[in-house]
Every structure is written in C-alpha cells, then in structure tokens.
Amino acid sequence: MKVLYVASEAVPFIKTGGLADVAFSLPKELRKTGVDIRVVIPKYSAIAEEFKKEMVLLKSIEVPVGWREQYCGIEYMEYEGVPYYFIDNEYYFKRDSGYGVYGYYDEAERFSFFNKSVLEMIKHIDFKPDIIHCNDWHTGMISPLLKAQYSEDKDYKNIKTIFTIHNLKYQGIFSSEILGDLLNLGSEYNHIEKLEFNGGVSFMKGGINYSDIVTTVSKSYAEEIQCEYYGEKLDGLLRKRGKDLFGIVNGIDYDIYNPEKDSFIYENYNIDSFDKKIKNKLKLQEAMNLPQREDVPLIGIVSRLDSMKGLDLVVHILDELLAKDVQMVVLGTGDQYFESIFRNFASRYPHKLSSNILFNTSLAHKIYASCDMFLMPSRFEPCGLSQLIALRYGTLPIVRETGGLNDTVKSFNEFTMEGNGFSFKNYNAHDMLFTINRALEYYKDRTVWYEIVKNAMNGDYSWKVSAQTYEELYLKLI
Numbered sequence: 200m201k202v203l204y205v206a207s208e209a210v211p212f213i214k215t216g217g218l219a220d221v222a223f224s225l226p227k228e229l230r231k232t233g234v235d236i237r238v239v240i241p242k243y244s245a246i247a248e249e250f251k252k253e254m255v256l257l258k259s260i261e262v263p264v265g266w267r268e269q270y271c272g273i274e275y276m277e278y279e280g281v282p283y284y285f286i287d288n289e290y291y292f293k294r295d296s297g298y299g300v301y302g303y304y305d306e307a308e309r310f311s312f313f314n315k316s317v318l319e320m321i322k323h324i325d326f327k328p329d330i331i332h333c334n335d336w337h338t339g340m341i342s343p344l345l346k347a348q349y350s351e352d353k354d355y356k357n358i359k360t361i362f363t364i365h366n367l368k369y370q371g372i373f374s375s376e377i378l379g380d381l382l383n384l385g386s387e388y389n390h391i392e393k394l395e396f397n398g399g400v401s402f403m404k405g406g407i408n409y410s411d412i413v414t415t416v417s418k419s420y421a422e423e424i425q426c427e428y429y430g431e432k433l434d435g436l437l438r439k440r441g442k443d444l445f446g447i448v449n450g451i452d453y454d455i456y457n458p459e460k461d462s463f464i465y466e467n468y469n470i471d472s473f474d475k476k477i478k479n480k481l482k483l484q485e486a487m488n489l490p491q492r493e494d495v496p497l498i499g500i501v502s503r504l505d506s507m508k509g510l511d512l513v514v515h516i517l518d519e520l521l522a523k524d525v526q527m528v529v530l531g532t533g534d535q536y537f538e539s540i541f542r543n544f545a546s547r548y549p550h551k552l553s554s555n556i557l558f559n560t561s562l563a564h565k566i567y568a569s570c571d572m573f574l575m576p577s578r579f580e581p582c583g584l585s586q587l588i589a590l591r592y593g594t595l596p597i598v599r600e601t602g603g604l605n606d607t608v609k610s611f612n613e614f615t616m617e618g619n620g621f622s623f624k625n626y627n628a629h630d631m632l633f634t635i636n637r638a639l640e641y642y643k644d645r646t647v648w649y650e651i652v653k654n655a656m657n658g659d660y661s662w663k664v665s666a667q668t669y670e671e672l673y674l675k676l677i
Contacts, residue, residue: 200673202229202236203328205317207310207337208300209238211278212246215300216503217449217584218334218365221416224452225669226281228662232670237326241313242274242285243300244293250276254285258323262316264308265380271316273323284324286316307373310402311381314340322354329677332361333410336371339402340382342409343394347384359676362410364403366581367424367431368507371402397432407436411676414445414669416582417603421446429579447669448606449582450662451591456567458592463564470656473649476568476593483569487553489526496642497526498635499570499594501563501585504533504541504556509576509599514540515628520635521548528566530555567592572638576623576631580604586620587660593652596620597638599631607660611641611651619655 208214209222226236242254254274261268272287286292291309303309318341321327333341342360349355377400378384388394396404407413415421421444423429425437437444458476459469465482468475477493484491502508514537521527521544529541529552538556545554555562567573573589575598582603586596590607598604600622611618623634641647 200234200330200670200677201326201328202234202330202332202673203317203321203326204236204238204332204334205338205341206238206240206334207313209240209283212240212250212283213243213300216365217582220452220584221365221449222334223281224450224455224662225666227279227452228450228666229670230280232666234670234673235326236332237282237284237328239284239286239317239320241292242272242287244289244295245300246285250278256287257284260319260323262312262319263383264312264315265383269312271312271319273320284320286313286320288312288316306371307377308381310337310371311340311377314338314344315382317341318344318349318355321358327354328358330359330361330673332363333406334363335365336369336402336406338362339371339404339406341406342411343384343388343405344382346409347388359412360410361412361414361672361676362406364407364413364415364424364581367403367415367429367433368579370396370404370431370433372396372399373402375400401433404433404436407433407440412443412445412672413437413440414447414672416446417448417606418446419605420579420581420602423579423602445668445672447665447672448603449584449587450665451584451587451660453591453661456564456588456591458568461564461568463561464568465565466568468568470593470653473593473652473656479565479569480571483528483565484526486565487528487555488549489528489553490550492526495524495526496572496639497528497570498572498574498597499566499589500527500529500531500574501566502529502531502533502575504531504537506534506537507578509578509626509631510537512576512626512628512631513574516632517544517552519632521551523639525639526551526553528553528555528570530557530559530562530566532556532558567594570594571642572597572635574635575599575604577601577604578626583607590619590655590658591660593656595638595651595655597631597635598622599626600624611654613641613647616647616650617654618651619658620651 206222208219274285466478541554580602610622
C-alpha cells in the first residue's frame with residue numbers, strides 16, 4: 200500500500216502548530232506497520248540549511264497555475280526512515296518579510312501552486328500512490344483537481360483521497376476568480392454543491408466535498424463540527440458526509456516526549472522515580488525567578504495566546520487565583536492583548552507568575568516536566584497535543600470538556616480512584632476556578648495525588664492505536 204501524505208508543514212523542517220507534529224509522527228508510525236507512506240511539503244526558505252544540504256533535486260518541471268507556467272523543483276531526502284519530497288519555488292516559498300510561513304497577500308496562488316504541483320509531481324517520480332492523504336485547507340484543492348483534471352490519466356485513475364481536518368476554523372476562503380485564474384477550473388465549480396462558500400471559494404470545502412473519506416483529530420470533534428456552534432458554516436456539509444467522517448485522536452511521538460530520556464529537561468524520571476520530578480520543579484522555579492519551594496502547586500500553560508485557547512477565562516480569574524498559595528509559568532506568543540495582559544500580571548505578581556512571551560521548545564519541555572498541573576481551558580480544541588504531553592510527564596491537566604480534551608482527559612473520581620486529570624463542561628471562568636480549586640485540594644493529599652499521577656503516566660498516548668485505525672481506513676479504499 201502506497202500513501203502520499205501532503206501537508207503544509209512537518210517537523211523537523213518547519214513548524215507553526217500541531218499539524219507539523221502529526222505530519223512527522225504519524226507517517227513514521229505507519230511505516231513501522233509496512234505502509235509505504237511518503238510526505239510532501241513546500242520547501243520554505245526558513246527550513247534549516249542542514250536539511251537543505253541533504254536534499255537531492257529529482258526533477259525540474261513546469262506547473263500550470265491558470266495562464267502561468269511556474270517552475271517546480273522536486274527535491275527529496277529521508278529523515279528517520281521516512282521519505283520526504285519538497286516542492287521548490289522561490290517566488291512562492293522564499294519569503295523573508297517576517298510573516299513566517301502563512302499570512303501573505305497571495306495565499307490563494309501559493310497553495311494553488313502547491314496543490315497542483317503535488318499532482319503533477321506524481322508523473323515524474325518513481326512512486327505512484329494508491330492514496331493521497333491531504334491535511335487542512337492548504338491541501339484542500341487536491342481532491343477536486345484530481346477528479347476534474349486527472350481522473351482519466353492512467354497514472355491517476357485509481358488514486359483515492361483522504362482529507363483530515365485539523366482545525367475547521369481556518370478554511371482558505373478566496374474570491375471565486377481563482378477558479379479559472381489559478382486552478383484552471385470552470386465556472387460550474389462556483390456552485391453551493393461544489394466549491395462555492397459565502398460568495399467565495401473554500402479550499403476546506405473542496406477537501407471535504409471531494410475526498411473519498413474525511414477524518415478529523417478526535418471523536419468528540421467529529422461530532423461537534425456537525426453542529427452549528429462548532430461547524431463554522433460547514434456543519435450541513437459535514438452532516439451530509441457523516442457516514443464518511445471519522446474521528447481519530449492524535450498521538451504524540453514517544454521518542455520526542457519521554458521523561459526518561461528527554462534531553463531538554465533538568466532531571467530524567469519515570470513513574471518509579473517520580474520524586475525526581477521535584478528536582479525539575481525547583482530548577483525551573485530558579486530559572487523563572489520564582490521562590491524555590493517543593494510544596495507550592497506549580498501550574499503551567501504552554502499555548503498559543505489566543506481566545507480559542509480559553510485564555511479570556513484565565514485572565515478573568517487570575518487575580519483570584521494568584522491570591523492563593525500557587526505559582527504559574529506561562530509560555531507562548533499570539534494575540535498582543537494576551538501577551539500584554541500576562542506581562543502585566545507577571546509584573547504585579549513577580550513571585551507567583553512567570554510570563555514568557557516567546558516560542559521555546561526547550562522551555563516547553565521543562566514546563567511539562569516541572570509543573571504539577573497543566574491548564575488548558577480551550578473554547579474548542581480539535582485534538583490538542585499539550586494535554587497528552589502533560590499526561591506523559593505526570594503533570595495533571597485541567598481542561599474544558601471539548602473535542603480531543605474530552606476524549607483524552609478523564610476527570611478524577613474520588614470514589615473509584617479513576618481519572619487522569621480534572622475537567623469542567625461549561626465555558627465559564629468560575630466553573631474553571633472551581634475545578635482548579637478541586638485540583639489544589641487533592642494536591643494536598645500526596646497519596647491520592649500520586650494515584651492520579653500514576654493513572655496519567657500509565658496511559659498510552661502514542662500513535663500506535665491511531666496509526667492502526669488509519670491503516671484500516673486506507674485498506675477500505677483500495
């Protein structure tokens with residue numbers, strides 16, 4: 200079975216969010232099962248030179264983008280046993296203006312080129328996939344283009360497609376003019392049953408409407424997005440495709456996130472040497488200029504600073520929370536409002552809150568390993584990886600019951616001693632504070648707390664089960 204896995208980013212080459220982790224870890228796990236899966240992403244200028252030096256140019260081709268013929272270099276390398284292809288075009292992917300990977304005026308053209316290049320590439324490489332597995336809006340036009348322009352070609356005739364929704368909120372909506380100007384599609388595709396969306400054209404809708412199977416990254420999120428509140432105006436289409444829609448929870452890479460071997464953390468530990476976690480805590484407190492105390496509950500947040508992540512709830516009760524005997528460490532970047540708010544609180548509570556407005560992988564690992572609790576009260580959360588990492592490190596999550604958080608964090612039940620964290624249902628700041636207070640009470644009872652930690656650390660958050668489910672879906676198509 201041959202699968203071409205298409206994404207806009209992948210660790211370790213380029214990362215802006217959780218998609219990059221999935222695009223690295225899932226193919227790696229699937230190759231262990233015997234699936235010949237290969238990954239293709241754009242060759243961004245931001246990719247480190249150490250990787251670029253290893254890439255081999257397989258072929259240079261021309262790709263039609265509307266009336267234009269654009270250069271496309273097909274480059275190749277292997278990393279940790281996974282073959283990677285890179286689509287090279289400096290006009291589209293060499294951007295040094297400070298925006299990063301996304302957010303440019305010509306996003307429609309950049310990713311129309313990428314989608315068309317992936318399909319054109321298949322003619323020129325020694326890999327003919329049975330399945331093209333697409334991810335999020337940046338790859339959403341591959342399925343419509345495959346059916347419209349390639350279905351009669353012998354190299355493409357039997358190719359099936361899967362489209363995975365990582366976050367329905369970001370849809371790639373552009374003017375309907377792109378149909379002819381960029382995609383070489385006729386005006387008949389500007390129809391509500393095809394690609395039209397609110398007067399424009401949606402890449403996300405294209406992926407959902409034209410792929411053979413649609414998946415998303417947790418069972419709860421697959422149910423939620425078929426409802427109006429979470430459906431981002433695509434709930435009707437998703438209900439229509441309900442029998443082809445599957446929720447498969449993400450995993451984490453156990454080679455990267457392993458407290459026994461993690462080189463980023465101060466002291467390695469496991470469930471049998473959990474006392475060493477305290478050493479991580481004391482060293483993080485020292486590094487963050489917080490009082491070094493073993494007994495104080497340390498709460499961590501590693502997040503994009505965005506209202507989607509429930510940070511408005513946190514801000515609402517932060518004075519009340521910091522009046523208690525607690526410490527907090529916050530790491531992330533995002534909305535300037537939240538960045539300034541957390542800086543302000545850190546200046547007001549210098550011995551209780553450390554605010555780190557930056558992206559720092561090493562510090563993120565240290566927070567997961569050092570904190571007692573991990574706060575993640577998301578408004579919505581398709582899957583979430585942070586809570587899985589926290590569980591792996593014995594840092595108990597406090598989450599809202601939505602999406603993947605609902606599927607992976609089970610609130611502690613004092614009668615059965617089951618559960619691996621704490622959760623609340625309503626999107627309400629004081630419901631969240633009540634749940635934090637509940638966690639703080641159990642923290643005082645070290646025997647009970649250790650039982651919850653054992654429940655957390657003994658769980659399986661790897662890709663093994665989910666990769667098997669993906670393999671079963673692939674087999675359904677061929």
